[in-house]
Amino acid sequence: MQIKPSASIRQNYNEIADLCRSTGEPVYLTKNGEGDLVVMDIESFTRREKMLKLREELLAVEEDRLAGRTGMTPDELDSQLESIIDEVEHGKKSSV
Template sequence: MNIKPSAAIRKNYNEISQLCKRSGGPVFLTKNGEGDLVVMDIEAFARRESMLLLRESLVVAEEGRLSGKSGYSIDEVSNMMKAAVKEVLDGQRG
């Protein structure tokens, strides 16, 4: 875990930026010894947001399954995937 005083962001922005990029994780900034801010690389943030959205979708799907909502068969999913791939490929050609 990377922890820096908040003054470090003002004095050493480039160093903090490189630390975020190099570690791929957040840097925690403190103010008067207490947690204040979290700074992270934009790509790491985008990955984290994508993961959270995926997890949210999976939770919704699992809740539906547990409540008895019908799902799709393997054949139905296969056909949907083939149609989606075809749509993307057709869109690239035209």
């Protein structure tokens, strides 16, 4: 985890941008010693958002399963999950 004072974003934008891109991790900015903002590169942000979406979808499927609702065959589920994982890993549009 990288922590920088908020003034560093104004003074060292390129350095912070390079740090975000090279590590793939967010940089936490503080103001007066307190947490204020989080900065991350767009690729990491997009990947994180897709992973959160996948997690929400998997939780919904698990809730349906626990409630006894049926949806798709194991082969259909496997195909859908492979498509979602491919989208997350490679940024491709899912056909689901």
